[in-house]
Amino acid sequence: xxxxxxALGVLASLLVMTTASAARADYFPPASERPAAGVGxxxxxxxxxxxxxxxxxxxxxxxGFGNLAAxxxxxxxxxxxxxxxxxxxxxxxxxxxxxxxxxxTFAISSISAEKVDGGAPITAEQDRNFxxxxxxxxxxxxxxxxxxxxxxxxxxxxxxxxxxxxCDAADCPQDTQTEDYGxxxxxxxxxxxxxxxxxxxxxxxxxxxxxxxxxxxxxxxTMFTATFN
Numbered sequence: 391x392x393x394x395x396x397a398l399g400v401l402a403s404l405l406v407m408t409t410a411s412a413a414r415a416d417y418f419p420p421a422s423e424r425p426a427a428g429v430g431x432x433x434x435x436x437x438x439x440x441x442x443x444x445x446x447x448x449x450x451x452x453x454g455f456g457n458l459a460a461x462x463x464x465x466x467x468x469x470x471x472x473x474x475x476x477x478x479x480x481x482x483x484x485x486x487x488x489x490x491x492x493x494x495t496f497a498i499s500s501i502s503a504e505k506v507d508g509g510a511p512i513t514a515e516q517d518r519n520f521x522x523x524x525x526x527x528x529x530x531x532x533x534x535x536x537x538x539x540x541x542x543x544x545x546x547x548x549x550x551x552x553x554x555x556x557c558d559a560a561d562c563p564q565d566t567q568t569e570d571y572g573x574x575x576x577x578x579x580x581x582x583x584x585x586x587x588x589x590x591x592x593x594x595x596x597x598x599x600x601x602x603x604x605x606x607x608x609x610x611x612t613m614f615t616a617t618f619n
Contacts (some may be wrong), residue, residue, distance in 0.1 A: 413587045423587040441584045443490040443619050450481045450530075452594070454613030460520060462550055462568060463604045467488045471520045471550070475501040477531040477611045479596075481528070481540075491530045495542050497576065497598075499609055505581065518552045522607045524574060536582050536590065546600035548607050572605075574600025581596065582617055590617045 458475035483493025500521035526544020551567040580594020592615045599608040
């Protein structure tokens with residue numbers, strides 16, 4: 391009888407321990423509740439390793455597509471560009487406090503068009519492209535639910551170029567290029583899903599606007615993100 395009572399006691403203890411472990415399996419304590427780093431540990435880790443944006447290096451590449459538009463002043467006339475553009479971006483930085491990231495950001499959006507409204511039409515042997523690129527600084531804030539908000543300031547380069555192809559050198563129209571520089575703002579919002587302790591993937595939307603002396607550009611991009619932290 392005593393053996394049966396002991397066996398039941400052991401089973402009850404195991405059941406309590408298993409239930410407690412399961413209840414805490416998805417719990418990640420905040421930084422204030424974690425033990426301090428001991429002697430011999432790395433003072434700066436690559437990532438938090440706990441599905442939280444609380445420390446370490448931050449890297450977020452992004453690709454997407456969206457609308458890109460611009461107004462280009464050419465003497466007394468104004469040309470316009472508007473259409474579907476592809477985009478690429480990369481943010482690299484570090485976490486300064488839980489959920490808050492400071493980073494440098496590179497971004498580029500480009501569009502191809504056979505004709506720019508308001509400008510001279512081009513021939514079948516010509517390609518016309520418009521691109522906007524930027525390199526600057528920004529910040530991103532992550533909520534506990536992994537919803538993020540981002541904003542940044544950067545100088546932008548805006549380029550409208552016409553190049554010739556599939557024609558004899560003697561008959562090719564002259565290549566042209568118009569460049570302008572100006573400051574611009576970028577802002578975005580998105581959501582990410584953790585796929586392991588340090589990597590998350592998600593979707594977001596980003597808008598930007600930039601203006602120079604001759605070119606004003608703005609756009610909106612839907613993007614796919616992959617974040618390491």
